[in-house]
Amino acid sequence: MILHPSGKRLVRKAVTLGIGLVGGLVALIVGAPLPWLIGAQLALCLVALSGIQILGGAPEWPQKSRSLFFPVLGVMIGAAFSADILREIPGWWPALIAVTLFLLVAQAVVYLLFRHVGGYDRATAFFSSFPGGFVEAAVLGREAGAIERLVTLQHFLRVSLIVLLMPLIFWALSGHRVGSAAGLPTSDVNLTLGSATLLVAAGLIGSFIGPWLRFPAPEVSGPLSVSAVFHSAGLIEGSIPPIMLSLTQLVIGTSLGVGFVGIAGREFMRGVGLALAAFALVLGLAACSAWLIAPALETPKEAIILAFVPGGLAEMSLIALTLNLSVPFVILIHFYRILFTLGVIPQLARRVIDRSGA
Structure with a gap:
């Protein structure tokens, strides 16, 4: 039987998802954290890099x-908010000051790594170390004359390594098995039809107001904001089925794993080495920051580290939710990180890139 090209692509997508599913099952069996995310990502990364067709x-x-x-992820994260949590937010100001300093130091350190160890030019090194959004870094870097493929590669590797390694590091240090939906807010009350309707409304309304108000990562932060308001007001009873979190993990893990298709060669391996070194430096700085400011906050050090490490907002939200690590704190710090990097750091680029000797 000869399949039409469109039919082949459909089968290919189904098999790809199947590979991610198998990877997730294996990770679940061995007790890995975020099994559907990490398992799917690793399985498809290996298939992609091996050249299997x-x-x-x-x-x-x-x-x-x-x-x-x-x-869906935004609505689930919003369930972690309550009136009590909202009253705690003013006490998080030390974290905002600390993360501001952390971002400036982390960018400088990673910039020096890419510039002097990686041999990148100033523009490429600056925007490869940019602790903000993937798309924004690529666009701003291109406008500044950076090598776009290297900027894109480093940001993809940054997010992939953080998503893969952070849960494993916490797992190794704590020794606790983390299931696929460990941190999802639960309730003894079944989700009522009215509450389910409000959750759907939160997703739809948030998907509209997020881009309209120009929120960072609007697809997540818009529904998150509306869901947080509904939950804080006590309008929603019951909890979202954990399978929704597992399915979200699977889709995001599959997407990240497929991103390695077409990446190969010496430049890629060199990029991985630099990305691992950058990850180690940033993680060390985040750990030091957490140790310094933890006494001023009623927040676990693990949550502070997760809040400071610059991964994608959606991916870090998913990790915080699944590992049950002070979800509102982690989300708000990442929200601030994106606003700060987009508003302040591009202004510093001119001074760094325009210096003589570029």
């Missing part, structure tokens, strides 16, 4: 599928 083509999965689950 499916019906004559590389593993394939629509990256836009993540956008469909971002509102």
